[in-house]
Amino acid sequence: MSVQWLAVQSFQHNQDLLSxxxxxxxxxxxxxxxxxxxxxxxxxxxxxxxxxxFFRELETLVKDTEGGESVPVLGANPxxxxxxxxxxxxxxxxxxFHSSLFRKGVGCFQQLLNSDRREDRTALLESLEELRVLLExxxxxxxxxxxGEI
Amino acid sequence: xxxxxxxxxxxxxxxxxxxxxxxxTAASAIPAEVKPCHEWIISFCAQLQATARQNLxxxxxxxxxxxxxxLSNTQVLTLHVRLFNQRLVGPVLRTxxxxxxCLKMLRWIxxxxxxxxxxxxxxxxxxxxxxxxxxxxxxxxxPPSAQYRLLYLPLFFHEFGHLLYACHEPExxxxxxxxxxxxxxxxxxxxxxxxxxxxxxxxxxxxxxETWYEWAHELFCDAVxxxxxxxxxxxxxxMYFRALMRDQYHxxxxxxxxxxxxxxxxxxxxLADRARRMGFGADANVLEDTWxxxxxxxxxxxxxxxxxxxxxxPSIQQTIDDMIVEAAPRAFEAHEVSAAELLRLDSTSRPTxxxxxxxxxxxxxxxxxxxxxxxxxxxxxxxxxxxxxx
Numbered sequence: 001m002s003v004q005w006l007a008v009q010s011f012q013h014n015q016d017l018l019s020x021x022x023x024x025x026x027x028x029x030x031x032x033x034x035x036x037x038x039x040x041x042x043x044x045x046x047x048x049x050x051x052x053x054f055f056r057e058l059e060t061l062v063k064d065t066e067g068g069e070s071v072p073v074l075g076a077n078p079x080x081x082x083x084x085x086x087x088x089x090x091x092x093x094x095x096x097f098h099s100s101l102f103r104k105g106v107g108c109f110q111q112l113l114n115s116d117r118r119e120d121r122t123a124l125l126e127s128l129e130e131l132r133v134l135l136e137x138x139x140x141x142x143x144x145x146x147x148g149e150i
Numbered sequence: 151x152x153x154x155x156x157x158x159x160x161x162x163x164x165x166x167x168x169x170x171x172x173x174x175t176a177a178s179a180i181p182a183e184v185k186p187c188h189e190w191i192i193s194f195c196a197q198l199q200a201t202a203r204q205n206l207x208x209x210x211x212x213x214x215x216x217x218x219x220x221l222s223n224t225q226v227l228t229l230h231v232r233l234f235n236q237r238l239v240g241p242v243l244r245t246x247x248x249x250x251x252c253l254k255m256l257r258w259i260x261x262x263x264x265x266x267x268x269x270x271x272x273x274x275x276x277x278x279x280x281x282x283x284x285x286x287x288x289x290x291x292x293p294p295s296a297q298y299r300l301l302y303l304p305l306f307f308h309e310f311g312h313l314l315y316a317c318h319e320p321e322x323x324x325x326x327x328x329x330x331x332x333x334x335x336x337x338x339x340x341x342x343x344x345x346x347x348x349x350x351x352x353x354x355x356x357x358x359x360e361t362w363y364e365w366a367h368e369l370f371c372d373a374v375x376x377x378x379x380x381x382x383x384x385x386x387x388x389m390y391f392r393a394l395m396r397d398q399y400h401x402x403x404x405x406x407x408x409x410x411x412x413x414x415x416x417x418x419x420x421l422a423d424r425a426r427r428m429g430f431g432a433d434a435n436v437l438e439d440t441w442x443x444x445x446x447x448x449x450x451x452x453x454x455x456x457x458x459x460x461x462x463x464p465s466i467q468q469t470i471d472d473m474i475v476e477a478a479p480r481a482f483e484a485h486e487v488s489a490a491e492l493l494r495l496d497s498t499s500r501p502t503x504x505x506x507x508x509x510x511x512x513x514x515x516x517x518x519x520x521x522x523x524x525x526x527x528x529x530x531x532x533x534x535x536x537x538x539x540x
Contacts, residue, residue, distance in 0.1 A: 004281070005279065005281045005282055005283075005312060006410075008281050008283060009316075012285075015226050015229065015230060018222060018226050022226070025219045026208065029213075029215050029216050030211075030213070033213070033215065070355075072359040072360045073360060074327045074330045074359070075326055076323070077363065077364075078363070078410075132222060143229060146233060147236065
């Protein structure tokens, strides 16, 4: 009885998150360049909601993870626990991850998500870019388990 | 860069179109049980094509600043198509007439719960497993040799448990979290020290507590198996695993860490306990004796290295019971599993449900192995042709 479904679940969840990140990033970038991009506004709002819900879930796990190896992360599947650990490790690696998401934390990111200020949009774009890198690295393990290597 | 991405997205569009055409050509050969899955896949092709077209439209905006996002979207789409191609289209296109037994059983299982009635499903070859994604059809895997027999069909009930977990995930996770807290408190050392040994012990306890997330999930699925299939599930589970290697009975402590499944011998212990609590004491004893004998022959001593101790049993079973209440799988009825009732059925009797048939199969196999093959062949034929039973 295989548990490959955990990898599939994680893989699909991360695919959805990446799509949301890209959708919102294109919308923000076009807005910063002067376009209203109204046709993408609804999709961008849905992407905001999805990312917000994801971070509400991740925030609790991140707090547990920051307690160190002797504090168990409870009520979460192993791939989500690993993602929380990768997030904490990234926060400590300011050389690679220096956007406000990793410097100031999830709470700040949630504020940026709903801000209309131009400078916040730029900060949000940087955060989304680094979040994408983190998710792509995390998803690599799932992709290998689910699809194998050629 | 724009040209590279244009090529890839155009190629993906063609690939999806080819898949869609192939699926539509195969429509007439798709059994009724897989039709909802087939239809879902065709409509999903349209979604994938829409994503590729959106990427091409975004490329036509001519803005270099958004190329990295279009690249990422193209990568996501490529992986999506690959997963879809390998794991969803395959099971539908491979469907053959001999799948009917499994497909009818799976369709019936899905029909027993309001939350799963409308979830499409398909069957594929492989060791027992499932892909219980709520927004995709559920794919069930079964070894080819087991697909033409009754004896191992009850193991589908375990896989269905994974789907029920997914349907109730937030509530289930909360129940598991509460159990993890109980286990953490239970394992906490009575005297607090602050040295290297204490730190190492705290890490070990943390690993055990985290491992119980996956273990509780699997034990819940075993409980769903028993709740739905009764003794047929217990016997199928035991038979399937008992003659595998030593690792079904004993796992080294370092390998137990974050292991997806509890040691099978422990799962048998908990199944036997569940069977005993539901009034099947004699069968529970047979189950445990069988595993004890095999373990003794191999010289294996039961040891879970602190990942499980008997004192935890009441809390574990209470949590699993609460999860069963939350998920509410169809419970077997007394007449479907009672040995006396099953003995009264003769070869011409029509079973009242698939659960009764599976329990009858196990009773027959255990009591009269020599006659079993002929009986099973006839029973499968009756089942496949019975339009009312399933």
